[in-house]
Structure formats: C-alpha cells, structure tokens
Amino acid sequence: MKILILAEHDGKQLSPAVYQVVTAAQFWNAPVEILVAGSNTNTVAKQAAAITGVARVIQAEAAHLAHQLAEDVANIIVQVAGDYQVILAAHSSFSRNIVPRAAALLDVAMISDVLEIKADHTYVRSVYAGDILTTIQSIDALQIVTIHSSNFTAAKNTESNNTDVNNTGAQAEIVSIEVPEPFTITRWVSETRSLSDRPALTSAKVVITGGRSLGSAERFEELLSPLASKLGAALGATRAAVDAGFAPNDTQVGQTGVVVAPELYIAVGVSGAVQHTYGMKDSKIVVAINQDPDAPIFQVADYGLVADLFEAIPELTNAI
Amino acid sequence: MKVLIAVKRVVDYNIKVRIKSDGSDVDINGVKMGVNPFDENAIEAALRLKEQGVATEIVAVSLGTSANQDVLRHALAMGADRAILVESDLTLQALGVAKLLKSIVMREQPQLIILGKQAIDNDAGQTGQMLAALLNYPQATFASAIQVDGNTISVTREVDGGTETLALNLPAVVTADLRLNEPRFVKLPNLMMARKKPIETINAAEFAVSAEPRLKLIQVSEPSARKAGIRVGSVSELLSKLREHEGILL
Numbered sequence: 001m002k003i004l005i006l007a008e009h010d011g012k013q014l015s016p017a018v019y020q021v022v023t024a025a026q027f028w029n030a031p032v033e034i035l036v037a038g039s040n041t042n043t044v045a046k047q048a049a050a051i052t053g054v055a056r057v058i059q060a061e062a063a064h065l066a067h068q069l070a071e072d073v074a075n076i077i078v079q080v081a082g083d084y085q086v087i088l089a090a091h092s093s094f095s096r097n098i099v100p101r102a103a104a105l106l107d108v109a110m111i112s113d114v115l116e117i118k119a120d121h122t123y124v125r126s127v128y129a130g131d132i133l134t135t136i137q138s139i140d141a142l143q144i145v146t147i148h149s150s151n152f153t154a155a156k157n158t159e160s161n162n163t164d165v166n167n168t169g170a171q172a173e174i175v176s177i178e179v180p181e182p183f184t185i186t187r188w189v190s191e192t193r194s195l196s197d198r199p200a201l202t203s204a205k206v207v208i209t210g211g212r213s214l215g216s217a218e219r220f221e222e223l224l225s226p227l228a229s230k231l232g233a234a235l236g237a238t239r240a241a242v243d244a245g246f247a248p249n250d251t252q253v254g255q256t257g258v259v260v261a262p263e264l265y266i267a268v269g270v271s272g273a274v275q276h277t278y279g280m281k282d283s284k285i286v287v288a289i290n291q292d293p294d295a296p297i298f299q300v301a302d303y304g305l306v307a308d309l310f311e312a313i314p315e316l317t318n319a320i
Numbered sequence: 321m322k323v324l325i326a327v328k329r330v331v332d333y334n335i336k337v338r339i340k341s342d343g344s345d346v347d348i349n350g351v352k353m354g355v356n357p358f359d360e361n362a363i364e365a366a367l368r369l370k371e372q373g374v375a376t377e378i379v380a381v382s383l384g385t386s387a388n389q390d391v392l393r394h395a396l397a398m399g400a401d402r403a404i405l406v407e408s409d410l411t412l413q414a415l416g417v418a419k420l421l422k423s424i425v426m427r428e429q430p431q432l433i434i435l436g437k438q439a440i441d442n443d444a445g446q447t448g449q450m451l452a453a454l455l456n457y458p459q460a461t462f463a464s465a466i467q468v469d470g471n472t473i474s475v476t477r478e479v480d481g482g483t484e485t486l487a488l489n490l491p492a493v494v495t496a497d498l499r500l501n502e503p504r505f506v507k508l509p510n511l512m513m514a515r516k517k518p519i520e521t522i523n524a525a526e527f528a529v530s531a532e533p534r535l536k537l538i539q540v541s542e543p544s545a546r547k548a549g550i551r552v553g554s555v556s557e558l559l560s561k562l563r564e565h566e567g568i569l570l
Binding site for chain 2: 071074092093099102104127138190191193243255256286316
C-alpha cells in the first residue's frame, strides 16, 4: 500500500498545507510519496523530499506545466494512480480545481474537505456550511480525498526539525517521470496577483477580518491596515464586505471563500453568519469587536467587545 | 450556440438544518428548498450570453425527483428556454450526477455547459470538474468573468491570491463563482409565463450509466460548538486578557 500527495507550490515554495497533509497521510502507516508537477520543480521537490514521513518524491516537469492547468495535472495523476491506494491533497482552490477531474477519470467517488480520518475508507466531513458533521464510507478501492488541512499539525523537516521550507537537504529519493502530452485546448492567458506585503490568509498566525459595517473600502483600509501591520496579520473580509467592494475577492473568509485557522482571529464589525463562521471557527483565539451586542459572532468569540469600531480599533492599534 | 445549465435543488441557505432523531441523516422534510445560489449565477451568465446574441438557446437540467420541477420553473422564469428533469430516486452524488449530465450533453450537444462551483448543501464542489473530465472537455472553475469570442471562451478564475485568465476551446465546462454576476429577480409575470414552457422528464434509468451512490452515509452529528467566551468592557481589558490569559505577545 502507498499514499500519494498532490503538492501545491508556486515554483519556489511548497504550500504550508502540504506539511499538514503529510501528517494526515501517516494514518495509513504506509509509504507516503509526493507528486510535484510544474515547469521548474527542483527547489520544491527538494523541499518535499526533506519532510519527515515522506518516502519518495515524484517530479513531473515539463514546460507546459508552468501554470499547472487542471487538465494536464489530472492526466499526470491518472498516469501514476495505479501505484497507490490513497491519493490526497489539501482542500485548497488549487486542488479543488484538479483533483475532482482526476477522480472522474479514474472513476472514483472523491471525498472533499475531510476533517478526520476515522478508519481506512471512513471519513468525517462537514456539510451545510459546517452545521452538520457526516461520517461517510467509500466503497472504491482507490481513495481520493482532499484534507481540511488546518485540522492536522504540520509535519516537520527531517534535518532541522522545523518547518523551515528553505531547508532543502534532500532526504527522500526524488524520481522524475515522463509526463503525458499537453492538453492543448485550454490555454493560460494571464494572471493578476493581489500585491500585498502581508502574509497569506491561509498561513498567517493572526487574521483580522472586516465586515460591511466598516462602511467603505477607504475606511476598511484606514481602520484595519495599521492594526494588521502592527500585528503582522493577514486581512480578511466577509462576503458582504467583498460584495460591497471594500476588499478583494480572494480575501473572503467563509464557506465559499477561504478557511483560516490562525492563532488569533480578530473579527471587526462582523455579524457572524454560519457561512462566515465556517471559515474561521477552527481559529485558536477569537476576538470579536462589534457595535451590535446581539451579533451572532459573540457566540463563537473567546473575547467579545461591544464598542464603536472607529474608536476601539485605533485605540487597540495604539496600545500595541 | 446552445448553453446547458445544471440546477441543483438545495435547502434554502437561511435554514438551519436539523438531524433526524435516530442520527441517520439530516431531516429536510418540509424545509424550504430552492435553487443552489451558485447555479443561479450559472443561469444568469447564460442569460447574459443570450442577451449579447452569443447564446441562442438555454437549456436547464436538474436531477432528482419530480419535486425538482420547482427549481426548473425558477430557471425558466429567469429566462431559460426549456428544461429537462432527469428523474431518479437514488441518492445522487457528484460522480453519478456528472455521468448523467454527460448523457444529457451527448444528447443536447451544447457548446457551453455552466454549473455552480459548489452546492451549499454538501459543499463538495466536484460536479463541474468531473463532467469536464468525462467529456474530455476543457474546464474553467470558479469563474468571475466570461467572454465568448467565436470558438473560444475566455474565463477569469478566482484563485488564492488573485485571478487567472484561461482561454478554452468550445465546447467547454465552466463553474460559476458568486462574483460572476448578480442573478436577476424573477418577476411574477415571468413566473406565470414559465408555466407554459416545456419541462421534459427523462427517467435516469434510460441512460446506460451507473449513478448508484459510492459513498455510504454512516452517521450524522452536530459539531461541538465553539463555546462563547467572555465580554470585555474596554480595549485595555481585552489586551490584558490576551496578554495574561492567552500569553499572546501584543
């Protein structure tokens, strides 16, 4: 029995979630291998090889894999799938795009966003925006699963015993494979990246999220940006705030956006609908600051402060 | 060109779903149902393509029991031209749905298939990608903008940290994100007119595909709720709690 993990990376670094999926993979007590696909994968392949608990790294490198299109990466998974009993990935927008395509090609009923591995073939995942937990059992021989990575601790690096991704002392064997022909009828055109010095939402230790009651994009920025800078925090937003144009789309925290689980989560003017709390309820400490004493966010907050945001946040920023 | 849209019937997003007393499943008996919100974005995208003169016919398809006629009527009232109900009593899961939708695509030969990026009941987010795979079509998930130009569609996708734009040869599968558009409200006269539009019913058994569920539901339960903490009276009290009780260095 062998486990394969599809690794998300940007050509320079593995996604931190890969380390968490490696921990999840240890459940099966079987060799864990990591698939790294791309056009410039030497650095990330070495990073993957240095993770404790990884037996082998499969390197699929070709020029046409530069943007890791779902069609091409799914075909690579299909090509190697015969060697594995379990295929895992972190439940991120990267793998949500690719893994279902591979699963259908392999005729496997995929299991998305698994919170807990109960037994071989048996998993816990949430439905209805996290309101309900379901335990489900798959009857397929091959298991294809995406992992709710924040539920698992990160695996460490072999050498330095930490998750410093710059430690590239290769431990596991790295094997290159031939890749399938490009799927030419999808072409990558362009991308835009939000320019920000702040840490990524999904890996930040502190996340500050603003709601619609901040009033405007300018006030959102004015109020939250200084606090975020002081705390080294990532800035998130509720769906309402994103829809109102206060913050970029990719900062939406919740059921249909990103899921975060920082050490400290500060919700500013966030009402706390279940669609939002789905995306933050795994946070270690939750602080809610809201004018409305009846806001549901207080029911999931460790510390609640009823206050005028435009007084409390500058006061907090100055006091830190 | 013909556009096919897939519509799922789900529990209304405002409803807090309860569990059956024996813990075997959720209890959605008598609960308000409606169109999956992301599928409304898919319908709206198709309607706008028709208004631009790009789409010539919009076909809405839903899978499930005869109860699904209500979501198809909604799609027709929004402006879809006709609807297909694939009737099945099975517990339909993403892979089975993708296989049945593939059969409909083979029959209808649309140039573009638009689905919601995920359903808000089971949050799996798989069907569109699976359908594209089974058809060997190009895919663009989490679309926030689309533009059809001759035989290609350009799709802007929402990804972590920004957006990505892809060009796909048609026929192709696109899944809609919330930011793709704001779905129109259905006006009463349109709802009346929608009653006259045709809904064709096909028994899923007519398609030679296995849509049997592969994932067995063992148990449902409620997650342990985060317990509400304490209220603090001031910013300074908040800071001292975080520093002293939680050891957070601020």
